[in-house]
């Protein structure tokens with residue numbers, strides 16, 4: 001049985017079709033990961049929410065193709081629901097999922113490896129175990145932490161911050177470090193810097209503040225949580241989170257708006273922002289989020305009007321392929337802006353799953369020589385604000401194509417906290433896991 005230790009300790013290795021004892025093989029720049037077969041090949045770089053959803057739905061669509069998923073982790077770790085795991089409301093089994101069973105069931109090959117490069121002119125993906133060519137490529141690598149915005153190329157400060165004040169926004173051992181941090185906190189000021197938008201799961205840092213506050217209150221830890229928020233107000237579900245901060249945790253949570261980070265000194269535990277200067281005892285420091293390394297390596301990052309990187313992939317807003325490359329699709333958090341009205345789809349697991357499904361349908365239609373018809377996602381997020389009684393709030397987004405062909409967004413916040421929304425959250429998670437991990 002794969003467990004948390006396996007998740008943390010595992011390095012790169014081939015999962016699918018690996019012999020019991022594999023002799024070490026020297027990987028050169030021409031080593032082939034897999035020879036090309038007769039069928040068209042779809043390579044999926046990144047086997048998280050978006051990548052595995054695309055793989056599963058290519059099977060559901062009956063796409064006559066060979067599908068290969070390249071993923072660095074040996075096991076699936078769910079970021080949704082992980083805030084509740086931090087304070088023991090959920091156990092580890094709820095988040096950990098086997099990926100090998102689904103790969104067999106849905107007829108794709110899962111290779112545990114690191115994607116090290118993408119050469120679109122040659123239609124090749126380079127990995128730590130050799131190169132693989134593709135007919136269609138789905139890039140679904142999620143996000144990376146943009147510490148350079150704070151520290152430039154000061155690797156010492158970056159490594160120290162990553163280790164001492166982890167962000168916990170990617171599927172890796174940082175979550176265990178944050179859990180230990182919360183459980184060992186003896187009191188004092190715990191600071192959270194929120195990334196500027198767009199970032200992964202916009203309401204989740206506020207949820208993390210609420211569950212930590214609940215845990216400190218329950219265990220009578222004399223803690224203060226200071227949220228340094230670059231936005232002018234709490235959003236989304238601003239009313240619901242504000243009510244939770246004011247009514248449930250008035251002595252614990254302090255939310256500071258318009259607090260854009262100017263300077264972080266992790267060694268002396270000090271942060272200077274446009275709204276306040278704060279000293280801290282401990283911290284969860286979330287730097288800006290950017291598209292994963294693989295998007296930069298594939299030269300797919302968009303540019304602003306003045307030529308700076310947008311830090312997200314430039315995509316066709318409805319066809320979802322790279323602006324300049326119709327054989328490369330972008331799925332999940334890597335996606336750039338899709339609308340002048342609202343900018344980016346929320347960077348959520350719900351959207352990543354939905355877009356994975358849509359891209360699978362689009363590719364299957366193209367393989368069958370059919371017309372590709374526009375489909376849009378929706379989004380749904382539940383956020384726990386109290387552990388006892390268990391209560392949550394939620395936000396929903398709906399999308400529509402306007403007569404001029406642009407996409408519009410409608411947002412529905414449910415600010416009244418309730419136990420029913422906690423129930424709905426569990427049903428949502430089970431529905432999602434059942435969709436592509438069962």
Ligand SMILES: Cc1cc2nc3c(=O)[nH]c(=O)nc-3n(C[C@H](O)[C@H](O)[C@H](O)COP(=O)(O)OP(=O)(O)OC[C@H]3O[C@@H](n4cnc5c(N)ncnc54)[C@H](O)[C@@H]3O)c2cc1C
Pocket residue numbers: 045046047048049050051070071072073078079080081082083113114115116140141142143168169170171200201204292293294331332333334347348349350351352380381382
């Ligand atoms: C605390 C927290 C709470 C959240 N709560 C919710 C929620 O309630 N609801 C919701 O909808 N969303 C939630 N999210 C957001 C959600 O987790 C992400 O939006 C979602 O994971 C995005 O899917 P993705 O496929 O784009 O990226 P990921 O799921 O991160 O998948 C990317 C995959 O690519 C792999 N990868 C990256 N680079 C490489 C490489 N070079 N080589 C090989 N593999 C690579 C990674 O290991 C990863 O498995 C939450 C996130 C966090 C952090």
